[in-house]
Amino acid sequence: MKLVLSWLDDLAPGLAPAGVDPQPLAARMTALGMQVEEILHTGATVDGVITARVLRTERHPDAAKVHRVWVDAGDGVERHVWCGAFNMSPDDVIPLATPGTRMPDGRLIEPRPILGIDSQGMLCSARELGLGDDHSGILILPADTPLGLPYGEALGLRSEVVFDVDLTRNRPDCWGHLGSARDVAAHLGVALAPAPAPVVPTAESRSATVELVDGERCPRFTTVVISGVRVGPSPDWMVRRLQAAGMRSISNVVDVSNYVMLELNQPNHAYDLETLGGHGFRIRLARDGEQMTTLDGTVRTFTSDDLLICDAHDVPIGVGGVMGGLD
Missing domain, CATH: 3.50.40.10 (Phenylalanyl-trna Synthetase, Chain B, domain 3)
Structure with missing residues (x-):
């Protein structure tokens, strides 16, 4: 089971503040019977991936599975990229991995020729950036996204610390974030303070x-x-x-x-x-x-x-x- 530390901290403020080494908390949770098997860091941005706007695209007569895309990263310089996804159009804002970028899967982005023409980077899908499972096409960003910025800054992304926890069957009370936060908060002397969820009744009464x-x-x-x-x-x-x-x-x-x-x-x-x-x-x-x-x-x-x-x-x-x- 995955427990998101910022989520636990929302339920019990001060339990897992951002920027604090998660190792001591992991050790305490393990001592409580919530075995933390791994500490994961998700949502961390990839250095070298910036926002760029599609200028134009062009099919190549000798390349059936890829096409040529020209982009502008806000500096007025046209960059040429070969791309195997066809879901972008001129004026779309997309994430561009520039040469020298090390992708999460270990790939190093380098200028590589296809049909004798270099590709000056790589256009990225959501999955390639660790933003989900979608690999059906290039990630299209909001049209008003500033150009030339690290994509994480442009999107306001926040890195999350996640505990991968192995819970035994005798601890069903901790199979959710609230139950886990309650147990750890009691152990640490932190107040449990989940935000209320107000329900506004309507004049019309409907039921199933x-x-x-x-x-x-x-x-x-x-x-x-x-x-x-x-x-x-x-x-x-x-x-x-x-x-x-x-x-x-x-x-x-x-x-x-x-x-x-x-x-x-x-x-x-x-x-x-x-x-x-x-x-x-x-x-x-x-x-x-x-x-x-x-x-x-x-x-x-x-x-x-x-x-x-x-x-x-x-x-x-x-x-x-x-x-x-x-x-």
């Missing part, structure tokens, strides 16, 4: 029904209806924190769900009330051989020992505490 067919396997299933939600991207701070904890940003709705799970160790899932069959849930055991496609696109075949989340029409829409359905 719940039927517990198997009350032994699932004695409680809680729902709340949140109105006025618009699906979109998450704020940068949440994206970075989820990435540091080993999760990929999907959308604000999915990210909030994952964030709550990582903080409170409480599995949860977001459903669209308008498309939820019967506007309710039915929690039951699966029938032998029953199938459902989960969010990862895998067709799952269940046994009578598997707990399913179904809609009010008894159509499976999730696996209890594991994963939601695709449809």
Whole structure:
């Protein structure tokens, strides 16, 4: 399990202040039964990667898998780069790894000729910069990003210290950031002070029904209806924190769900009330051989020992505490 130190410090201010050697805290956590196996540093920027604007692109008749890109890093000098991604257009701002840059995977960026023409750097994807798993194309930065700056400075990136912790089964209380912060804060004499999350009730009362067919396997299933939600991207701070904890940003709705799970160790899932069959849930055991496609696109075949989340029409829409359905 990954614990983000800045997250722990938000929950218990003074527990893990930025800039302090994390080794002593790791030793104390290990003594408490939270074995810190590794101290990771994520989000650290790559020296030599600067922001640049695409001036123009050009296909080469003898190069099918790469094209030529000219960029300006704010100094008025045109730089030529060969690139195998085709998702950028003129005026896009992108990260440019300049010659001499050592990438996180160990590669040294040097002028290298393709078809006799040097490439004066490399255009970078998010994954190449340690900013996530996306390697489908070059990372496109906001259009108003200043040119010629280290990309980390331009984006306001912050390095995170992460503890990779091996927890034994007798410590489920520490399987979330809040539980871990509570235990360590008590040991160190630091006040636990999680920020309140105010709920603003609306005049319109809406609810989803719940039927517990198997009350032994699932004695409680809680729902709340949140109105006025618009699906979109998450704020940068949440994206970075989820990435540091080993999760990929999907959308604000999915990210909030994952964030709550990582903080409170409480599995949860977001459903669209308008498309939820019967506007309710039915929690039951699966029938032998029953199938459902989960969010990862895998067709799952269940046994009578598997707990399913179904809609009010008894159509499976999730696996209890594991994963939601695709449809």
